[in-house]
Amino acid sequence: MSNQCNLIKDILPLYVEDMVSTDTKEFVNAHLEHCAECRAELERMRGPAKFVPDIDIDTDIVPLKRIKKDLFIRRLQTIFFTAIIACAVVMIVFGVLTSPKFFPYSDDLLNVVDNHSGEIIVTFDDRVTGYTCTKEFYEETEIYRINAWTTTWDIYFSNRGNQNVVIPFNDDSNIQIFFTQNNGSEDVLIYGERDNLPQAVITLPRQILLPYFLLAALALIVLSGLRLLLKNKKAIIVWIDRAILLPISYMAAQLCTKGINFTTYSSQRDFCIIVLVAILFYLALLTGKSIYQEKRADKSTERFKEWP
Numbered sequence: 067m068s069n070q071c072n073l074i075k076d077i078l079p080l081y082v083e084d085m086v087s088t089d090t091k092e093f094v095n096a097h098l099e100h101c102a103e104c105r106a107e108l109e110r111m112r113g114p115a116k117f118v119p120d121i122d123i124d125t126d127i128v129p130l131k132r133i134k135k136d137l138f139i140r141r142l143q144t145i146f147f148t149a150i151i152a153c154a155v156v157m158i159v160f161g162v163l164t165s166p167k168f169f170p171y172s173d174d175l176l177n178v179v180d181n182h183s184g185e186i187i188v189t190f191d192d193r194v195t196g197y198t199c200t201k202e203f204y205e206e207t208e209i210y211r212i213n214a215w216t217t218t219w220d221i222y223f224s225n226r227g228n229q230n231v232v233i234p235f236n237d238d239s240n241i242q243i244f245f246t247q248n249n250g251s252e253d254v255l256i257y258g259e260r261d262n263l264p265q266a267v268i269t270l271p272r273q274i275l276l277p278y279f280l281l282a283a284l285a286l287i288v289l290s291g292l293r294l295l296l297k298n299k300k301a302i303i304v305w306i307d308r309a310i311l312l313p314i315s316y317m318a319a320q321l322c323t324k325g326i327n328f329t330t331y332s333s334q335r336d337f338c339i340i341v342l343v344a345i346l347f348y349l350a351l352l353t354g355k356s357i358y359q360e361k362r363a364d365k366s367t368e369r370f371k372e373w374p
């Protein structure tokens with residue numbers, strides 16, 4: 067019995083189940099043509115003897131089960147990988163479609179009414195599908211800041227609503243309501259007296275996305291440096307390789323959701339979407355890497371198979 071016979075016998079369980087590549091099949095066929103011993107082994111596997119208790123049965127079935135399990139895990143990995151990529155794409159599209167487009171101030175955008183029973187009602191035009199209202203105090207004055215937006219999703223897919231804000235108000239208190247334009251222009255006073263105002267206010271975009279991106283870039287540089295320094299310590303390299311995918315995922319998520327635009331008027335929302343996409347990218351990278359490594363391992367096994 068040659069070395070090749072041993073190899074063939076290892077492959078036969080898969081061959082019988084038709085779970086081998088065309089190349090492997092041809093290789094086995096070629097060997098079977100001139101090897102009676104392996105042919106006999108194949109007959110024994112295919113024959114009814116397979117189904118009756120046999121002393122050899124365990125030694126045949128255990129590797130087969132292991133291989134089947136490996137194949138099953140690989141198939142799962144591929145499905146998982148595809149599903150994650152699909153989720154990430156959906157998430158990115160969702161982020162773009164629901165990104166708020168802020169309205170600049172215009173006379174027909176909103177209507178402010180004091181109903182003289184303790185409420186000020188701001189009614190928006192039908193184009194407006196969402197708003198934010200924040201409250202702060204300046205000395206004795208209550209200052210409200212309102213902005214209004216719509217999204218691509220709302221424009222095409224939803225019934226645009228009649229939005230209004232009700233602000234509680236009693237005549238004893240000083241109140242000022244501003245409309246925040248979120249385009250670099252001055253906030254517009256839509257209700258109240260301007261008298262005790264500090265100065266004109268412009269609401270500026272938040273810049274938090276840039277420091278986070280730079281932090282990720284720094285982490286990437288540090289981890290790459292560590293990887294070079296510790297390239298002989300296999301156990302540590304494994305962990306560095308996993309960690310290095312985190313900043314890569316975050317940076318890729320920023321670029322896919324916001325591009326190189328790091329300014330935002332809705333920082334919490336944008337950051338949440340970037341983090342969610344980054345988590346999906348990270349899982350996809352981990353799975354993709356393990357699929358790739360298995361493929362490479364397969365290639366080296368195939369080279370072994372070509373031995374005479």
Ligand SMILES: [Zn+2]
Pocket residue numbers: 070071074097101102103104
């Ligand atoms: Zn043989």
